[in-house]
Amino acid sequence: MITRRAAVAGLATSLVSLTQGAAAQPSAGQMATPGARAEDSLNLTARPQTQKLRPDASAQAETWSFDGVLSPVFRLKHGAEWRLALRNETPKPLSLHFQGVRGPNAMDGVGGLTQEPVPPGGRFEYRFTPPDAGTFLIRPCILGGSAEPLERGLSGILVVEEETPPEVDGDFAILVDDWNLNExxxxxxxxxxxxxxxxLGNFLSINGRATPHRVEGPQGGRVRLRLANVCNARTMRLRFDGIRTTVIAVDGQPTDTFEPLKASLPFPPGTRYDVLVDLPAEPGAGGTVMALIGNGFPLVEIGVTDKKRPALPAVAPLAPNPKLPQQIRLQDAARKDIAIAASPSQAGTAWTLNGATGDASAPPLLRVKRGTPVVLALTNQTRFVQPMHLHGHVFRLLHPLDDGWEPYFLDTVQVPENRTIRIAFVADNPGKWLLASTVMERFDQGLWTWIEVT
Structure with missing residues (x-):
């Protein structure tokens, strides 16, 4: 559980000014994007470091970070090429997955399936042009070896900015993580x-720092929050107190705008929301984004400055992504039932999909031709909620009778205990694609399979 001590320690805040929150000025936790020249790469080294995570800690934690920065944020203009030269100076093999990016299969970053893991002392260049604007996670993905690098801090956010973004007074990427700390x-x-x-962690952080994180905007202004959950197993709900909030994107993809029901949103591992927050017109007012854990923890404090701004237009939806299908012909879909199960074993718990643990040398769970609609029925036979992530694609969450779907795309979904949910997508990206747990211990223990698109 998150302790009261951790909550008190987390009252140390980090103030980010409007110019730092926007793309123009990288701040702590915000890193520059690749250089202007197409031949340049962003060189990034993953390496161990020691630092205090909890402000009142008497000792330092041995974390792994990217160039000494925990939870970095990278920004890229839509249509630009992403070139990241990763050097691994950790003691374990490493590869990086860009969760939600529908890029080329060879750049998906699954060590042991789409690439060889980068050995200690090795180097690998990721090079692709993200097809979609949006908010995406960066995290380790190595078959059998993802938990420790993630839980030591190797994660970040990739922001691919729209050509015409909404008018806001600040654009802030908020990466929520938890840490399992000793006394x-x-x-x-x-x-x-x-x-x-x-x-499960017992200490929450925002962008690698103690909570709450603070942002500010002018009276009557509007800010954009890109909220991402990179916790290993911490499922929570978010509540927006004292502020009007409108969701404009889910898992990086534009959606019909909506205000959260009862000012609250589910926030399982891997999930991202882009929200617009309209600020009060009174100086000194503000609001809070709360994590509903126990009695609640403030994650983000949103303040109002003495400055005023002219009235803003009403919130409008982001432009729809023209690269995603408007319709999915369910009557023509290739269908597969998938049972998620668990049983005790000498190593802990044996996690299986349709009775088998993940095996890159085994035949794929499903092989389809490019352009085929696919429906997967995921049945959770375990006593745990199962967050599952599909690589290389985004999908619709179907209604129980297959008579429609929710009005947003996802790449990660929760499958409740003893329930079946159905997802539908068009298999339009060729390659070998994981369907995997986002709880890294379960992933390492084999709770994954793969689908091939030819």
Whole structure:
């Protein structure tokens, strides 16, 4: 559980000014995008470092970071090429997955399936042009070895900016993580014990720093928050107190705008929301984004400055993504039932999909031709909620009778205990694509399969 001590320690805030929150000025946790020349790469080194995560800690935690920065934010204009030269100076193999990016299969970053893992001391260049604007996660993805690098801090956000973004007074990327800390502030041991719930943290951070994170805007202004959950197993709800909030994108893809029901949104691991927050017209007013854990934890404090701004137009939806299908012909779909199960084993818990653990050398769960509509029925036979992520594609969450779908696209979905949910997508991206748990211990223990699009 998140302790009261952790909450008190988290009252140390980090103030980000409007110019730092926008794309123009990278701040702590915000890194520059690749250089202007097409032949340039952004050089990034993953390496160990020691630092205090909890402000009142008596000892430092041994984290892994990118060039000494936890939870960095990278920004790229839509249509620009992303070139990232990764050097691995950690003691474990590494590869990076860009969650939600529908890029080329060879750049999907699944060590052991789409590329060879980058060994300690090795280097690999990721090079692709993201087809979609949006908010995407960067995280480790190595078959059998993802939990420790993620839980030591190797994660970030890739923001691909729209050509015509909405008018706002600040654009802030907010990466929520949790850390499993000992009493002295060091990281709890990675001793190989398999908690079937996954490794849960007891200390929350925003962009690698203690909560709450603070942002500000003018009276009557509007800010954009890009909220991303990179926790390993921490599912929570968000509540927006004292502010009017409108969702404009889910998992990086534009959606019909809506205000959260009861000012609250589910926030499982891997999920991203882009929201517009309309600020009060009174100086000194503001609001809070709360994590509904226990009695609640403030994640983001939103303040109002003494400045005023002219009235803004009403919130409008982002332009629809023309590269996504308006319709999915369910009557023509290739269909596959997938049972998620768990049983005790000597190593902890044996996680299976249709009775088998993940195996890159085995035949794919499903092989379809490019352009085929696909419906997957995911049945959770375990006593745990199962967050599942589909690589290389985005999908619709179907209504129970297959008579429609929710009005947004997803790349990650929660499958409740003893329930079946159905997802539908057009298999339009050729390659080998994972369907996998976002709880890294379960993923490492085999809770994944793969689909081939030819």
């Amino acid at each position: 002295d502030g060091t990281l709890a041991a990675f001793d190989g014990e398999q908690n079937p719930a996954g490794r």
